[in-house]
Amino acid sequence: MSCLLVLCSSLLVIAAASDSKLPSSPPPPPPLPVLPIPSSKQLHWQRRERSIFFHFGMNTFTDSETGTGLEDPRLFFPTHLNARQWVSVAKDAGFTLVVLVAKHHDGFCLWPSKYTNHSVASSFWKSGKGDVVRELTDAVAEAGIDLGLYLSPWDRHEPSYGNTLDYNKHYLAQMRELLTNYGNISEVWLDGAKGNISMEYKFDEWFETIHQLQPGALIFSDAGPDTRWVGDEQGRAGATCWSMVRRSSIQIGNSGPILQYLNQGDEHGSDWVPPECDVSIRTGWFWHRSERPKDLWSLLDIYYTSVGRNCVLLLNVPPNSSGLISDEDSKTLRALSTAITTIFSVNLAASPLSVTASSAYSTEHGPHQVLTPDISSFWSPREGEAAGWLMLDLGKPTLFNLVKIQEAIAWGQRVRYHRVDVLSVTRGWTTVAQGTTIGYKRLHRLKLIVKAQLVKLVILDSRAAPPLVASFGLYLDPYPHVGNDTSVIS
Numbered sequence: 284m285s286c287l288l289v290l291c292s293s294l295l296v297i298a299a300a301s302d303s304k305l306p307s308s309p310p311p312p313p314p315l316p317v318l319p320i321p322s323s324k325q326l327h328w329q330r331r332e333r334s335i336f337f338h339f340g341m342n343t344f345t346d347s348e349t350g351t352g353l354e355d356p357r358l359f360f361p362t363h364l365n366a367r368q369w370v371s372v373a374k375d376a377g378f379t380l381v382v383l384v385a386k387h388h389d390g391f392c393l394w395p396s397k398y399t400n401h402s403v404a405s406s407f408w409k410s411g412k413g414d415v416v417r418e419l420t421d422a423v424a425e426a427g428i429d430l431g432l433y434l435s436p437w438d439r440h441e442p443s444y445g446n447t448l449d450y451n452k453h454y455l456a457q458m459r460e461l462l463t464n465y466g467n468i469s470e471v472w473l474d475g476a477k478g479n480i481s482m483e484y485k486f487d488e489w490f491e492t493i494h495q496l497q498p499g500a501l502i503f504s505d506a507g508p509d510t511r512w513v514g515d516e517q518g519r520a521g522a523t524c525w526s527m528v529r530r531s532s533i534q535i536g537n538s539g540p541i542l543q544y545l546n547q548g549d550e551h552g553s554d555w556v557p558p559e560c561d562v563s564i565r566t567g568w569f570w571h572r573s574e575r576p577k578d579l580w581s582l583l584d585i586y587y588t589s590v591g592r593n594c595v596l597l598l599n600v601p602p603n604s605s606g607l608i609s610d611e612d613s614k615t616l617r618a619l620s621t622a623i624t625t626i627f628s629v630n631l632a633a634s635p636l637s638v639t640a641s642s643a644y645s646t647e648h649g650p651h652q653v654l655t656p657d658i659s660s661f662w663s664p665r666e667g668e669a670a671g672w673l674m675l676d677l678g679k680p681t682l683f684n685l686v687k688i689q690e691a692i693a694w695g696q697r698v699r700y701h702r703v704d705v706l707s708v709t710r711g712w713t714t715v716a717q718g719t720t721i722g723y724k725r726l727h728r729l730k731l732i733v734k735a736q737l738v739k740l741v742i743l744d745s746r747a748a749p750p751l752v753a754s755f756g757l758y759l760d761p762y763p764h765v766g767n768d769t770s771v772i773s
């Protein structure tokens with residue numbers, strides 16, 4: 284009996300499968316990408332959404348933010364250093380990439396570089412036999428997460444600093460040590476700081492070498508090549524934020540005059556260099572006894588103005604002078620992670636009664652594609668149309684105060700203007716959110732809780748037709764901001 288059932292149902296499946304293939308008119312091919320587009324490692328990096336920075340070094344022991352390079356290496360003495368604790372704090376909070384400051388401006392190296400004695404090798408920590416980079420490398424490998432390294436070009440200790448040829452060789456020699464002895468490195472972080480000393484950094488030679496030694500690594504600097512500085516250290520991207528810039532118009536280390544350019548990107552930029560928001564959980568980058576972590580509300584604001592504006596958040600959590608992440612920082616990080624999980628736990632738009640659109644590119648790229656979390660499937664209006672709308676009937680009046688929109692950025696970032704409308708019983712069609720760019724992810728926190736059944740995403744204009752919308756979500760964020768106003772418009 285059961286055999287028969289199995290037989291019957293498999294026959295049915297075969298019948299259904301061949302039936303659906305019968306009409307067999309091939310689907311139209313997907314739209315052409317609009318350049319520039321992200322590389323596969325940039326896409327992978329963007330999907331992480333957030334990563335952790337560890338500022339730890341001589342400054343941790345001298346209560347300083349920028350050391351002079353004259354510090355006695357014996358001041359570096361973490362009594363309980365445990366990189367596994369750093370990694371478990373990061374991993375438990377949902378992070379998959381941590382970036383360590385291997386050398387800051389003071390020149391003190393957290394690994395025993397053979398090109399200087401200003402390093403852990405000259406400290407009493409582990410009798411000069413310790414290696415923080417190694418301990419962190421082992422810890423991330425055990426935990427199955429990824430590692431990035433910051434190697435400061437500015438070095439206030441190194442005697443050759445100021446001599447362009449000698450110091451460039453020195454810097455690249457240290458970079459080679461880091462990129463050949465510690466396994467896979469996923470991101471290399473550097474900037475153009477140089478105090479007021481006149482010297483030239485050979486960025487092209489550095490970048491080519493880094494990519495040669497670690498093909499999987501992204502390079503961060505003001506101007507990329509792979510990810511760019513967002514132009515501030517507050518975690519605030521522009522409300523308009525393009526992943527593109529023109530790399531040739533950015534001078535690394537001289538971004539003062541173009542902070543806004545970095546913050547907003549460039550609709551006409553020829554290079555895909557998505558922004559990264561580095562910001563500290565505390566006031567300073569290094570741990571100071573007198574400072575405390577920011578509160579959850581400030582961190583959520585940062586989350587919304589970074590991840591919610593097409594950026595990756597790089598949140599600094601500095602280990603203390605014992606060599607451990609302080610309890611108050613671990614707690615705050617866990618609270619942030621719990622909040623983010625809670626906010627996005629229920630997508631109220633996941634299974635609407637219906638979803639319709641102004642037009643569709645093809646059956647394969649119909650409006651239902653925005654309901655899947657997969658950002659490589661998308662809804663798109665007809666070829667040649669730079670505008671269009673998508674409407675969801677939620678089936679019943681629904682409360683929400685947060686809208687999530689994602690573009691299929693693998694095909695290029697396109698949307699220039701968009702808005703979200705709801706059908707209000709008292710006011711008719713009402714705009715509850717509007718904005719310019721979308722990019723990988725755009726989050727709109729609404730000022731009030733909205734109660735609506737019909738919700739419309741309107742794409743008003745795109746830099747190239749057609750726009751591709753990968754995902755649309757509605758949420759009820761229980762951590763509201765703006766004065767915690769919980770009144771409802773319906």
Ligand SMILES: *[C@@H]1O[C@H](CO)[C@@H](O)[C@H](O)[C@H]1NC(C)=O
Nearest residue numbers: 355356357399400401405406
């Ligand atoms: C480091 O080397 C310099 C000379 O290159 C020397 O003057 C200094 O004493 C050394 N410091 C340590 C801590 O060994």
Ligand SMILES: *[C@@H]1O[C@H](CO)[C@@H](O)[C@H](O)[C@H]1NC(C)=O
Nearest residue numbers: 349351439477478479480481
């Ligand atoms: C350069 O910086 C040093 C230390 O920061 C300072 O003492 C010196 O006055 C500066 N020189 C100039 C020319 O600004």
Ligand SMILES: *[C@@H]1O[C@H](CO)[C@@H](O)[C@H](O)[C@H]1NC(C)=O
Nearest residue numbers: 424466467468497498499500
């Ligand atoms: C290191 O990265 C390469 C590709 O860049 C990959 O093939 C290899 O499996 C990675 N090794 C480890 C240990 O993850």
Ligand SMILES: *[C@@H]1O[C@H](CO)[C@@H](O)[C@H](O)[C@H]1NC(C)=O
Nearest residue numbers: 603604605606607608609610
């Ligand atoms: C560093 O953090 C640990 C908790 O992980 C704590 O036990 C220790 O006292 C802290 N050290 C300092 C100097 O605050």
Ligand SMILES: *[C@@H]1O[C@H](CO)[C@@H](O)[C@H](O)[C@H]1NC(C)=O
Nearest residue numbers: 580762763764765766767768
């Ligand atoms: C919102 O409510 C939380 C928790 O009650 C409170 O800590 C926070 O200060 C409030 N924010 C504003 C802007 O009133």
